[in-house]
Amino acid sequence: MRFGPKSVARARALWSCDRAKCACTLCLATYTSQTTPLSSSSSSSSWDFLEWARSGNLLQGDEEDAVTASLPSYFHVFGVDPREFRIDLGELESRYKTLQKHLHPDKLGAKGGEELRDAGERFSAHVNEAYGTLRRPLLRANYMLEQRGVGTEEGSTMADLDFLQQVMEIRERLEGEVSGEELEELEKEINAKIEELVDEIGRLIQDDDTLLSAKELTEKLKYFENIKNEILRQK
Structure with a gap:
């Protein structure tokens, strides 16, 4: 059975929303076992960065924008290779906990007073955002693409009509008994x-010549993640 233009448009609207930003149990249930080690050279860069953060380098001006501008990429925060898509989530979590322990307000306050503690709070929020992004494959792929100059704008149109047909058929199954x-x-x-x-995204995203293909697959991943969440909601 084929679906007309209105049905295809409805599929886009219902299944392309970015629910992966949600921190609920449903959204975190995918991929928790799909990992590979961080690069062998990444450990030192993450700890060097930790020392940088604790030494007061966040304070680069009186304005909050100056502090924000000094923040490094999500990859640098955790010492992750910026071209390596699949990472060890267990190691990522371990580094996250270590960073947050050293960024505790009491520790920073004892070292540099209220000014450093306040800056550390802003950096701690950056660490949280970095962790939340890197541990979710969809958000990680979007971030990697954006860092490489390939936009992943909200509301972009899926051009693969056969794929949308497949999505509609799955949706019809879920809406029935x-x-x-x-x-x-x-x-x-x-x-x-x-x-x-x-x-496939992990393979394509490493090569500049195949970034657009990686972007297209990332859009498809978003559709399937939303379907996955709907299945979990109904179970």
């Missing part, structure tokens, strides 16, 4: 599609 067994089977199907996309 679906048994628990059928949901389990559909979840396995979606997980397989997600894993395939993650693998």
